[in-house]
Amino acid sequence: MQSVITRNEELIKHEIFDVNIWLQNCIVKNKSIDEVDEFLIVANCQKDRLFFDSTPFMICGEAMDEMANLLSEQSLDIINNRTRDIVGLPPGFSETLKSRRIIVI
Numbered sequence: 001m002q003s004v005i006t007r008n009e010e011l012i013k014h015e016i017f018d019v020n021i022w023l024q025n026c027i028v029k030n031k032s033i034d035e036v037d038e039f040l041i042v043a044n045c046q047k048d049r050l051f052f053d054s055t056p057f058m059i060c061g062e063a064m065d066e067m068a069n070l071l072s073e074q075s076l077d078i079i080n081n082r083t084r085d086i087v088g089l090p091p092g093f094s095e096t097l098k099s100r101r102i103i104v105i
Contacts, residue, residue, distance in 0.1 A: 007027070008052075008053070008054060012052060012053075019050065023058045026039070026058055026062075026063055027057045027058065027059060029062055029063045031060050033058055033060075036061060036062070038060065038061030039059060040058070040059045040064060041056060041057070041058050042055050042058075042059070043055050043056040
């Protein structure tokens, strides 16, 4: 599997700036966005402009779970406690955070 850096360099070199191509596969697991149930999209934007550099990319839920499992309990507690402190969470979201170990990025 090629590295993320190599992938980005190749796409830019060939002037491929179709966001669907950049988001087609998970950058960790290489799974198609069509075959995953959960995913995260990361992009570098300013107002209505999308920058093609190290982003955009997609990470599937399986890869996110594996990364979360690498974090220590102490790190997860810090992340989750800070997340609970966010002002203006939608109703019900705070309760979900109390009952589950969720990482909000």
